Amino acid sequence: MLSYYISSCLTVITCLTLGVFVLYKNPRNATHRSLFFLNLSVTLWSAFLFLHYLSTTQEFALLTARLLHIGAVFIPSCYLYFITSLLGINSTKKKIITFSFILSIICLFLSFAPNFVQSVSPKLGFPYYANAGTLYIFWIITFFIISAYSFLLLLKKMSTADASKRNQIRYVIIASSIAFMGGATIYPLWYDIPIVPFGEHFIFLYPIILTAAVLKHKLLDIEIVVRETLIYSLLVGFITIIYLLTVLLTERLFKNIMGYQGLLATAASAIVIAILFTPAKNRIQSIVDKLYMGGARAQIQKEFEKFRVQLEQSDKMKAVATLAAGMAHEVRNPLTAIKTFTEYLPTKFNDATFRKKFVKIVGSEVERINAIVGQLLEFAKPKDLNLQKVNVHDLLNDTLLLLSENMVKDKIALNKDYGDFKAFIYADANKLRHVFFNIFKNAIEAMVNEKKLLTIRTTLGKDLIVEIKDTGYGMDKEQVKRAFDPFFSTKDNGTGLGLSISHSIIKDHHGKIEIKSTPNIGTTVKLFLGK
Amino acid sequence: MKKPKILICDDEEGVQESLALILEMDYESIAVNDGREALDKLKQDNEIKIVLLDIKMPKSNGLEVLKEIKNLRSDIAVIMITGYQTTEMATEAIKLGALDYIIKPINSAAILSSVNKALRQTII
Numbered sequence: 001m002l003s004y005y006i007s008s009c010l011t012v013i014t015c016l017t018l019g020v021f022v023l024y025k026n027p028r029n030a031t032h033r034s035l036f037f038l039n040l041s042v043t044l045w046s047a048f049l050f051l052h053y054l055s056t057t058q059e060f061a062l063l064t065a066r067l068l069h070i071g072a073v074f075i076p077s078c079y080l081y082f083i084t085s086l087l088g089i090n091s092t093k094k095k096i097i098t099f100s101f102i103l104s105i106i107c108l109f110l111s112f113a114p115n116f117v118q119s120v121s122p123k124l125g126f127p128y129y130a131n132a133g134t135l136y137i138f139w140i141i142t143f144f145i146i147s148a149y150s151f152l153l154l155l156k157k158m159s160t161a162d163a164s165k166r167n168q169i170r171y172v173i174i175a176s177s178i179a180f181m182g183g184a185t186i187y188p189l190w191y192d193i194p195i196v197p198f199g200e201h202f203i204f205l206y207p208i209i210l211t212a213a214v215l216k217h218k219l220l221d222i223e224i225v226v227r228e229t230l231i232y233s234l235l236v237g238f239i240t241i242i243y244l245l246t247v248l249l250t251e252r253l254f255k256n257i258m259g260y261q262g263l264l265a266t267a268a269s270a271i272v273i274a275i276l277f278t279p280a281k282n283r284i285q286s287i288v289d290k291l292y293m294g295g296a297r298a299q300i301q302k303e304f305e306k307f308r309v310q311l312e313q314s315d316k317m318k319a320v321a322t323l324a325a326g327m328a329h330e331v332r333n334p335l336t337a338i339k340t341f342t343e344y345l346p347t348k349f350n351d352a353t354f355r356k357k358f359v360k361i362v363g364s365e366v367e368r369i370n371a372i373v374g375q376l377l378e379f380a381k382p383k384d385l386n387l388q389k390v391n392v393h394d395l396l397n398d399t400l401l402l403l404s405e406n407m408v409k410d411k412i413a414l415n416k417d418y419g420d421f422k423a424f425i426y427a428d429a430n431k432l433r434h435v436f437f438n439i440f441k442n443a444i445e446a447m448v449n450e451k452k453l454l455t456i457r458t459t460l461g462k463d464l465i466v467e468i469k470d471t472g473y474g475m476d477k478e479q480v481k482r483a484f485d486p487f488f489s490t491k492d493n494g495t496g497l498g499l500s501i502s503h504s505i506i507k508d509h510h511g512k513i514e515i516k517s518t519p520n521i522g523t524t525v526k527l528f529l530g531k
Numbered sequence: 532m533k534k535p536k537i538l539i540c541d542d543e544e545g546v547q548e549s550l551a552l553i554l555e556m557d558y559e560s561i562a563v564n565d566g567r568e569a570l571d572k573l574k575q576d577n578e579i580k581i582v583l584l585d586i587k588m589p590k591s592n593g594l595e596v597l598k599e600i601k602n603l604r605s606d607i608a609v610i611m612i613t614g615y616q617t618t619e620m621a622t623e624a625i626k627l628g629a630l631d632y633i634i635k636p637i638n639s640a641a642i643l644s645s646v647n648k649a650l651r652q653t654i655i
Binding site for chain 2: 337339
């Protein structure tokens with residue numbers, strides 16, 4: 001008997017908790033709402049079943065056997081409502097849903113009739129078990145038809161649904177099978193068929209699986225709620241056992257010593273429960289965590305990893321698309337020239353001017369394609385960094401030296417405003433030099449106006465910041481936004497790869513690049529380098 | 532007979548030279564590097580009836596330039612040339628009044644046929 005108290009009590013707890021949780025998560029969603037109503041019906045049914053098992057008088061047993069139908073009659077119609085909402089066909093099945101609710105209401109009225117639940121009598125160890133009246137068969141048929149119809153809808157959808165929906169439906173089928181099979185074992189005994197209602201012990205699992213199916217995409221939430229539900233369900237079971245054991249023991253003890261003392265027995269059990277409650281809760285919590293959350297955490301980790309890989313893949317695809325579009329333009333221009341000049345070569349071979357142009361243009365265009373390919377390879381190269389302790393000030397000076405000739409030729413003034421600190425960081429010296437070179441070159445080439453001043457400032461904060469400021473033609477907001485796109489360039493002969501490469505190098509160093517620019521005033525590039 | 536004048540607007544020297552080479556037999560071509568220069572040239576020279584216009588130039592957007600050319604002189608036939616092949620851009624160009632849309636790397640026969648068509652249209 002004890003196992004029946006516990007299982008009906010567990011069903012009440014899991015159904016009510018998860019029903020309220022699902023409704024709280026999204027009260028406007030029809031699936032969530034219908035699952036709440038379904039759980040509410042099962043809760044009511046199970047609560048009266050619990051009281052029915054606890055009955056000590058025949059009248060109370062009969063009353064609870066009738067009252068449990070307040071919830072039970074709505075289970076099939078709420079189930080149909082839930083299934084149609086889940087499958088997104090609740091609006092097309094409106095008539096049949098309404099009809100099923102009407103049948104439920106009819107059954108509700110019938111349930112108070114004396115020949116619905118006729119009487120109660122002792123059966124298979126139960127002190128009181130209900131006997132079905134003549135009207136009861138109407139309810140059984142209604143229950144069977146509506147549930148079977150809902151089940152068929154599920155199976156039908158299973159063949160056409162996509163993989164993720166199919167998985168969800170599979171969960172619902174498992175949960176429904178547990179619930180209906182469990183429920184079905186309760187009724188044979190109503191007709192004196194000697195089958196023990198053992199299936200009832202598993203019904204509490206159905207709301208857990210169903211909620212998991214509905215909220216599958218919110219894995220973390222559901223894992224937490226399922227864990228809490230499990231802990232408290234086990235705790236209630238534990239307390240009930242303690243209570244019953246203590247009552248039983250103290251009853252015998254006190255009965256022998258000082259006759260029967262009901263109050264003392266209850267007080268003793270209350271003391272035992274109070275003492276054991278917290279350690280028991282902690283113990284159960286740690287067992288559930290170990291058994292359950294270990295797997296859940298691993299699964300969360302796995303799903304997160306899968307999501308991260310997908311995200312990276314889609315980012316990569318976007319980058320490849322930008323790259324391909326840019327490359328089409330960059331390569332098609334030199335190809336146009338090479339193609340046209342070769343096409344005219346046989347007819348114009350004797351034209352000296354043509355030959356001169358041919359050599360100049362075809363030669364330089366082939367060189368250009370070669371440069372694009374070279375830069376692309378650099379862009380796509382594996383990002384193995386050769387990290388070592390480097391002095392950023394030294395790297396800046398080395399790079400400036402490489403460009404000093406261009407700066408003198410273009411009459412560019414240089415203002416080195418290095419901070420008074422040792423600028424050591426861990427970085428790949430060659431790659432960082434490459435970044436500085438690209439930015440300096442852009443700055444130098446942008447300064448076509450009269451004022452030509454290149455300022456390099458370094459400051460030390462959370463990061464080491466290198467600020468490179470020019471007084472060139474600058475960029476508008478739209479151009480700044482696209483500055484890191486491969487093949488985007490504001491220069492007549494730029495490949496548009498320099499800043500893209502620099503950006504990816506700095507990213508590999510876990511740093512950041514920021515660009516601020518005003519047309520005709522100049523551009524400032526800020527590099528944030530981790531120390 | 533005087534050769535008809537064609538304006539080539541492209542920032543690439545290689546493309547400018549290639550187009551000039553294709554057209555030199557029957558046309559006189561003038562090359563400019565960006566939209567601004569193209570508009571200046573069209574204002575100065577009324578004899579230019581056809582423009583070959585690159586869509587992607589560093590300092591100007593070909594479609595914007597097309598709009599301005601059409602505002603300036605609606606009788607000018609504009610043929611767009613581009614390295615990108617997107618239907619949206621082609622549709623947009625035709626909507627804005629471009630006569631044709633040619634994809635790089637260009638084909639000399641396609642250029643000549645398009646320019647001859649443009650010339651017939653400007654004469655009519």
